[in-house]
Amino acid sequence: MGGLGLREVWRFAARGITANRMRSSLTVLGVLIGVSSVIVLTAVGNGSALAVKQGIEKLGTNSILVMSSGGAGRFSRSSNSNAKGLTIADAKALNDPATAPDVKMAAPILNASGTCTYGNLSSTPQNITGTWASYFEASNSPIDKGYYWSNDDVVAGRPVVIIGTTVATDLFGTDSPLNEVIRCKGQSVTVVGVMKSKGSTGGFQDADSIVIAPITFVQRSMSGYGSLSQIQVEATNASTTTAAMDEVTTIMSAQHKIKAGANADYRVLNQASILASSTTSSHTLTVLLAAIAAISLLVGGIGITNIMLVSVTERTREIGIRKAIGAPKSAILTQFLIEAMLLSLMGGISGVALGVGISHFTVLGVKPVVSLTSVLLAFIVSALVGLIFGGWPANRAASLRPIEALRYE
Amino acid sequence: MSQFAPPVVKIEGITKVFGQGETAVHALRGVSLEIEQGEFVAIMGASGSGKTTLMNILGCLDIPTEGDYWIRNLNVADLDEEQLSVVRSQLIGFVFQSFNLIPRTSAAQNVELPLAYQGVSLSERRKRALAALESVGLGDRGRHEPQELSGGQQQRVAIARALVTNPAMVLADEPTGALDTQSTKEILELLHKINAMGSTVIVITHEEEVARAARRMIRLRDGQVVEDTKWVA
Structure with missing residues (x-):
């Protein structure tokens, strides 16, 4: 121009x-x-x-989940006669630093369902979870008020619980639930701590609608001594997650006597795959x-x-x-x-x-x-x-x- | 006005046919002309005589059906579209009956426009546009937009725009057709003045009065030259 x-x-x-x-x-x-x-x-x-x-990251990036593939948790036996459910022994074997050096800790999880009441208020948590004290770390569950129950409570099978914020709100409103005795599935339990809210994870699950108790208490008073729902494993850090998953697989195959190439009766999942x-x-x-x-x-x-x-x-x-x-x-x-x-x-x-x-x-x-x-x-x-x-x-x-x-x- | 300079315009056997077959209209039927540098020519004829068609061809706005056209030794038939735009820009200045100024654009900017298309710098453009406006007596009207000027003034702006590039010829198509007697007189004086300064002026008109201002009259009838008279003013 x-x-x-x-x-x-x-x-x-x-x-x-x-x-x-x-x-x-x-x-x-x-x-x-x-x-x-x-x-x-x-x-x-x-x-x-x-x-x-x-x-998903809130659940913990190092988290690994071991689930039974013969059906969910305690129903596994009935749906697959050859499948062996997950056991406390499996969880203990995964905590062996010699065979699983990249596993920081593993905690068994036994879910029961039932309603909790306090006075005339009630709340039905999505899970009443029985586990070990190490679960709190493995599942990335910080506490807001009170304290975690300990391994001593697990050994003794004491009726102590940590509750999620949804349950706390349902039963206590804005009052403090600490040291209050509530009834869950007919059992009297003492609230020792309230978890920090995890917020919605984008799905239908409310991560805050939960009650966590020592596994020994849940087995004895609520669900019986059947197989576990899942085992929560935490790798030492994000970069060792893959190695830890291999170790978990090896140990689980040994525990369940799965021959190489045969179909396993368990699944090992981690956040990365869900995230992907x-x-x-x-x-x-x-x-x-x-x-x-x-x-x-x-x-x-x-x-x-x-x-x-x-x-x-x-x-x-x-x-x-x-x-x-x-x-x-x-x-x-x-x-x-x-x-x-x-x-x-x-x-x-x-x-x-x-x-x-x-x-x-x-x-x-x-x-x-x-x-x-x-x-x-x-x-x-x-x-x-x-x-x-x-x-x-x-x-x-x-x-x-x-x-x-x-x-x- | 050297006798050895090539003619500004030389056309040979120009014909122009519009349409085809039975509806074909022969606007020009073999016109040959030579116009020398510095001439003041009036092309006359009644409506339908082909004078506007001739003007469009001389202005490189239209191409003849047959025949040759040279502007200063340049054969127009050899030029492509870009080259034709250069010819129009540098060798031809147009003055239209309806003024044809760009609306909502000041007189000075209208006059600058042909220089802008030539790539002349802004400061040079301003200077030359002002000089051209002064030569048509509108040195003080540069900021006015066309709608703020009278018809005679608009036509003077158009003449300034035609002159500003120093073209080989100024082509004026019925330049006074839309003007009153007084403005007509002014425009004719202006055309005389620019012719006296050396520009070749070609006026298309059907008015005898305008033709008398020229020093050569070419009369067209039915697409042919029927009269070509020169006289000394």
Whole structure:
């Protein structure tokens, strides 16, 4: 465009845009909605992915879970006659530092179900869990009030419990439950501690609806001496989790006399595998949301094409004049492209502002996490939208024959 | 005005046909002309005589169906679109009946525009645009937009815009067609003045009064030259 200069280009574009303000602002609005929805929806996708990830991480990244594969917990025997349930002996074997150097600790878990009452209030926890004191560390369960019961309590089978916040609220409201005696499954137990709330993990499970008691007490008074529900194992740190899983598998196969290659009657899971599958599904969600948003950006782009076609038609005569006084094709093309890009950038900038603004609020129960990439991408794409969708009308304008353009009324 | 300079315009056997077959209209039927540097030519003819078609071809806005056209030794048929835009920019200045200024753009910016398309720097552009406006007597109207000027003033801005690039010829298509008697007189004086300064001026008109201002009159009828008279003013 030679010495056409910014001022002239700017003036041309500004004249086109201000010629019909309502029309221009509606076009800008189209791009604005597209760009802001790209930002907000990807932020919502990212936010929900992060929430799921954090929920899983709360369970502990070093955690390994050993479960019976013949059916869940105490029902395993009935569903698979060859399968041997998990036992206290298995849990003890996993705590051997000689054969399992990467295992920090392993705790048996025996879940019972039942209702707890205090006075005329009641609460039905998702699990009444019997375990060892080491479980608290293995399961990443910090305590809020009171104290953990100890291994002495396990040995003696004392009726002491730690309760989750949901149970505490159900039975005591805002009062302190410490040292109060409640009845669980008909047994009188003393509350010695309240766990910190774990919050929702994104699933249907309420991690705070739990009562934890010494396993010896649960066996004696509630569930009997059947097989365990699962064994909670903690690796020494995140990087040794894989090694620890191998050690657990070796020990468990020895314990259950599983021959190499035969189907095991237990499963070893860890958070990483759960995390991986949930990350995949939340990534899919993000892509899906981004795709929806991209469509609305496309619609915004078509709006630009439409308005530029109108602008070209309205200015046909002017194009003719410009060509007659020596405007080369490139100058006309540039001027219309700048006009289209200005429109789309106005939409892009305000769309980024709106999108980032909306993302400060909780959307659909998710705290959105704005990624810089999506902001930059949306912005660049909005500029490109002007270039691509404005390109065709601009080229049409530039290719007009001067004589025809001049005759246009 | 050297006798050895090539003619500004040389056309040979130009025809122009619009449409095809039975509906074909022969706007020009073999027109040959030479116009020398510094001439003041009026091309006359009734409506439908082909004079506007001839003007469009001379201005490189349209291409002839047949025949050759040289501007200063440049064969127009050999030029591509980009080169034609350079020819229009550097060799031709247009003045239209309906002024054809760019709306909502100041007089000075209108006059600067052809220079901008040539790539002249902003400061140089300003200087030359002001000089051109002063030469048409509108040195103080540079900031005004077309709708703030009278018809005669708008046409003077258009003449300034045509002059500012120092073209080989100024092509004026019915330049006084939309003006009152007083403005017509002013515009004709202006065309005289710029011709006296050395520019070739070609005026298309159907008004005898305008033609009398020129020093050569070419009359077209039914797409052919029927009269070509030169006189000394």
